[in-house]
Amino acid sequence: MTTTVFTETVYERARVILARYPEGRERSALLPLLHLVQSEEGYVSPAGVAFCAEVLGINKAQVGAVATFYTMYKRRPTGDWLVSVCTNTMCNVLGGQEVYDTLSETLGVGHDETTADGKITLEHAECLAACDYGPVLTVNYDFFDNVTPDSAVEVVEALKAGNPPTPSRAPRLCTLKEMAVQLAGFSDPRERAVGEGVAGAPTLRGVTLAQEHGISVPGFNLDTPIPRKDAGGSPVAPPKTSAPASDRKPAGDNADAQTKNLKDAK
Numbered sequence: 001m002t003t004t005v006f007t008e009t010v011y012e013r014a015r016v017i018l019a020r021y022p023e024g025r026e027r028s029a030l031l032p033l034l035h036l037v038q039s040e041e042g043y044v045s046p047a048g049v050a051f052c053a054e055v056l057g058i059n060k061a062q063v064g065a066v067a068t069f070y071t072m073y074k075r076r077p078t079g080d081w082l083v084s085v086c087t088n089t090m091c092n093v094l095g096g097q098e099v100y101d102t103l104s105e106t107l108g109v110g111h112d113e114t115t116a117d118g119k120i121t122l123e124h125a126e127c128l129a130a131c132d133y134g135p136v137l138t139v140n141y142d143f144f145d146n147v148t149p150d151s152a153v154e155v156v157e158a159l160k161a162g163n164p165p166t167p168s169r170a171p172r173l174c175t176l177k178e179m180a181v182q183l184a185g186f187s188d189p190r191e192r193a194v195g196e197g198v199a200g201a202p203t204l205r206g207v208t209l210a211q212e213h214g215i216s217v218p219g220f221n222l223d224t225p226i227p228r229k230d231a232g233g234s235p236v237a238p239p240k241t242s243a244p245a246s247d248r249k250p251a252g253d254n255a256d257a258q259t260k261n262l263k264d265a266k
């Protein structure tokens with residue numbers, strides 16, 4: 001299988017990725033390499049598998065074994081907008097299945113299927129680790145919290161119309177290919193392409209209850225920032241949070257203050 005669909009720029013990025021790993025342990029770079037090829041074609045094609053195998057000096061079966069294990073690696077062409085609806089336990093009891101069913105009917109596609117115009121791929125997802133905001137859906141891994149069937153339809157209608165809506169806890173949406181570049185470990189220099197929010201009130205509810213009941217854990221201080229590092233291991237300033245944790249607004253209200261581009265791995 002030819003690998004000529006990948007340009008010298010992609011090979012150069014592959015070399016940058018490999019250089020992050022100790023000599024002799026380069027095969028550990030397979031996960032970001034799979035994101036890299038997905039950033040080019042929108043999925044891990046047979047050519048993408050061959051590319052990874054060639055770069056790492058392993059066989060295609062080894063690459064395929066990894067690529068088929070993780071659901072983030074798509075094995076067939078995927079839309080610009082990957083809409084993932086959590087139908088796991090917590091979201092489900094809050095209406096997640098109704099959200100999924102409504103979107104499936106609206107878009108005319110089922111799980112892991114793409115609309116005829118190639119724009120939107122729908123999937124149901126296991127727990128997306130945002131149960132405190134359930135039911136949730138993600139678009140290219142950015143969250144829309146507390147969705148309803150109606151609000152979820154508004155999201156996909158906006159995507160179809162070419163007006164990507166703003167996620168609940170991120171500055172803006174990126175296309176799936178753009179997101180794959182970031183997941184491969186490369187910065188997206190565009191304004192507001194990368195951002196994060198602080199923990200919102202639902203996430204902090206347990207802590208709030210503990211404070212209200214005078215329960216504490218020795219050595220734990222909510223207002224002490226956790227040390228953070230960038231992709232190169234250098235310290236990164238913590239998000240700006242002027243208010244004490246107990247006074248913080250939901251994350252979506254603070255997202256603008258949290259924008260921080262990753263340091264270019266080059």
Ligand code: FES
Binds near residue numbers: 092130
């Ligand atoms: S069950 Fe939906 S995010 Fe956890």
